[in-house]
Amino acid sequence: MSESPVSNEPPIYRRIADGLRAAILSGELRDGDRLPGENALMAEYGIARATARQALSVLINEGLAVPKRGSGVYVRRFKPIRRHGSRRLARDQWGRGQAIWDSDTRGRPYTVDGLRVAREPAPDDVAAILAASEIWVRRRRYSVDERPVQLATSYFPADLVEGTPITLPDTGPGGVYARLGDLGQAPAHFTEEVQARMPQPEEVTALELPAGTPVVVVRRTAYTAGGTAVEVNIMTLDAASYVLQYDFDA
Amino acid sequence: MSESPVSNEPPIYRRIADGLRAAILSGELRDGDRLPGENALMAEYGIARATARQALSVLINEGLAVPKRGSGVYVRRFKPIRRHGSRRLARDQWGRGQAIWDSDTRGRPYTVDGLRVAREPAPDDVAAILAASEIWVRRRRYSVDERPVQLATSYFPADLVEGTPITLPDTGPGGVYARLGDLGQAPAHFTEEVQARMPQPEEVTALELPAGTPVVVVRRTAYTAGGTAVEVNIMTLDAASYVLQYDFDA
DNA sequence: AAGTGGTCTAGACCACTTA
DNA sequence: AAGTGGTCTAGACCACTTG
Numbered sequence: 001m002s003e004s005p006v007s008n009e010p011p012i013y014r015r016i017a018d019g020l021r022a023a024i025l026s027g028e029l030r031d032g033d034r035l036p037g038e039n040a041l042m043a044e045y046g047i048a049r050a051t052a053r054q055a056l057s058v059l060i061n062e063g064l065a066v067p068k069r070g071s072g073v074y075v076r077r078f079k080p081i082r083r084h085g086s087r088r089l090a091r092d093q094w095g096r097g098q099a100i101w102d103s104d105t106r107g108r109p110y111t112v113d114g115l116r117v118a119r120e121p122a123p124d125d126v127a128a129i130l131a132a133s134e135i136w137v138r139r140r141r142y143s144v145d146e147r148p149v150q151l152a153t154s155y156f157p158a159d160l161v162e163g164t165p166i167t168l169p170d171t172g173p174g175g176v177y178a179r180l181g182d183l184g185q186a187p188a189h190f191t192e193e194v195q196a197r198m199p200q201p202e203e204v205t206a207l208e209l210p211a212g213t214p215v216v217v218v219r220r221t222a223y224t225a226g227g228t229a230v231e232v233n234i235m236t237l238d239a240a241s242y243v244l245q246y247d248f249d250a
Numbered sequence: 251m252s253e254s255p256v257s258n259e260p261p262i263y264r265r266i267a268d269g270l271r272a273a274i275l276s277g278e279l280r281d282g283d284r285l286p287g288e289n290a291l292m293a294e295y296g297i298a299r300a301t302a303r304q305a306l307s308v309l310i311n312e313g314l315a316v317p318k319r320g321s322g323v324y325v326r327r328f329k330p331i332r333r334h335g336s337r338r339l340a341r342d343q344w345g346r347g348q349a350i351w352d353s354d355t356r357g358r359p360y361t362v363d364g365l366r367v368a369r370e371p372a373p374d375d376v377a378a379i380l381a382a383s384e385i386w387v388r389r390r391r392y393s394v395d396e397r398p399v400q401l402a403t404s405y406f407p408a409d410l411v412e413g414t415p416i417t418l419p420d421t422g423p424g425g426v427y428a429r430l431g432d433l434g435q436a437p438a439h440f441t442e443e444v445q446a447r448m449p450q451p452e453e454v455t456a457l458e459l460p461a462g463t464p465v466v467v468v469r470r471t472a473y474t475a476g477g478t479a480v481e482v483n484i485m486t487l488d489a490a491s492y493v494l495q496y497d498f499d500a
Numbered sequence: 501a502a503g504t505g506g507t508c509t510a511g512a513c514c515a516c517t518t519a
Numbered sequence: 520a521a522g523t524g525g526t527c528t529a530g531a532c533c534a535c536t537t538g
Contacts, residue, residue, distance in 0.1 A: 061311055085496055195330070197489060198312045239464065243445050249438060287504060301527060306505090319534075320535035322536095
């Protein structure tokens with residue numbers, strides 16, 4: 001028994017979703033608050049279970065709510081990390097043996113796990129940029145506040161870094177950029193390309209992403225003063241955890 | 251009759267979605283190709299309509315497929331615009347009477363519509379940055395290849411721009427930045443803050459976004475050489491239509 | 501006219517969380 | 520034990536697109 005099937009109104013599930021969204025955006029429902037569940041919506045609106053689920057799925061796919069099995073659907077919490085694009089890579093950061101990351105989290109503890117270093121054949125696009133068919137790859141995952149927030153994969157020309165600490169798990173003080181400096185190939189110029197899209201399943205798993213969360217993909221290329229590309233770093237960020245900041249002059 | 255309810259395998263709808271995704275990512279199914287429809291999946295896997303829909307909805311919400319009413323579900327097409335963050339705002343661009351946008355589309359035709367200019371009370375966050383309670387607001391929508399790709403809202407301190415062409419629909423050669431220059435308030439430094447999230451319904455409508463498409467929100471603040479904020483510009487981009495590029499030195 | 505996706509009902513069983 | 524969300528079936532009517 002659908003209410004008034006001829007009318008021009010949006011479907012029931014959408015009207016319900018609109019109401020809940022308004023409550024969230026207005027602050028009537030706050031971070032972490034529990035939304036009316038499937039049973040509550042069925043009773044309140046006299047609809048079938050599937051329709052109630054559909055209404056909730058709208059909010060979940062918009063990233064406004066998070067379902068918790070056996071518990072309920074809750075208003076989502078946010079607290080992004082500010083990531084400085086230009087400032088963070090200033091030479092004095094890594095030139096003094098500081099990890100780049102330190103300038104982002106402002107004291108919040110972070111962890112790195114899943115570090116894997118390997119020599120591999122280069123993917124086509126990376127091979128073209130680095131002008132190398134064989135590369136060393138460094139993969140790892142970053143977490144803040146116990147939650148994974150970023151996957152990163154760095155590529156280096158094998159000929160350049162072979163035998164250096166860049167091929168080891170521990171690259172030493174200042175990290176890979178300091179080591180490139182040791183080789184006389186210090187990065188002087190960076191390009192970052194930023195895209196956003198919905199994640200693939202492996203990314204959902206690795207970053208523990210709830211539905212409705214995009215990822216931001218940052219592809220950074222590091223060039224020496226001579227214009228040679230010495231690193232490509234592809235970072236996949238939980239979009240809900242980040243604000244990217246770039247500063248530049250006219 | 252669910253197949254083998256005890257097994258540790260993913261649910262049917264997810265296995266079907268995984269298969270279709272693999273076909274898309276491998277290139278077996280190409281841009282614009284038609285996916286097997288609900289009826290085809292029901293027959294092939296012996297499942298109910300709702301389950302087939304659920305499988306397709308996974309791909310749609312991932313942004314990999316687009317449903318077309320009465321026709322089918324199709325592999326999505328992409329062709330992003332490259333937007334240069336640093337270079338595009340170099341003084342010689344607007345200093346010579348060129349619109350900023352010209353440096354992005356490289357000859358692809360673009361259009362602006364929905365331009366509205368108004369004097370309003372400032373939203374709290376903007377008021378704080380511009381140090382002004384009253385502001386002039388310029389809103390407009392940009393399209394490329396007949397498709398809307400960006401919404402933009404610019405805020406200016408009312409005291410500063412009152413009586414200038416910035417309060418008119420046509421701001422003249424070089425646009426608002428040239429006019430700020432006329433006032434002796436030329437922008438010298440910019441900050442862009444980049445975030446990505448799922449769109450709200452009004453944004454879905456205004457940008458004609460298919461499901462599974464995030465938006466990228468860029469908030470740019472323009473500062474004079476003296477450090478005064480003279481413009482806040484909030485841009486909402488169709489994430490599938492853009493690659494943002496930033497260049498900077500170590 | 502036939503096929504497609506969009507919405508909805510009325511059930512069912514399951515795994516999980518909370519009390 | 521009760522309640523919750525997760526998955527699934529088997530129907531139905533609709534609006535829309537295509538041949």
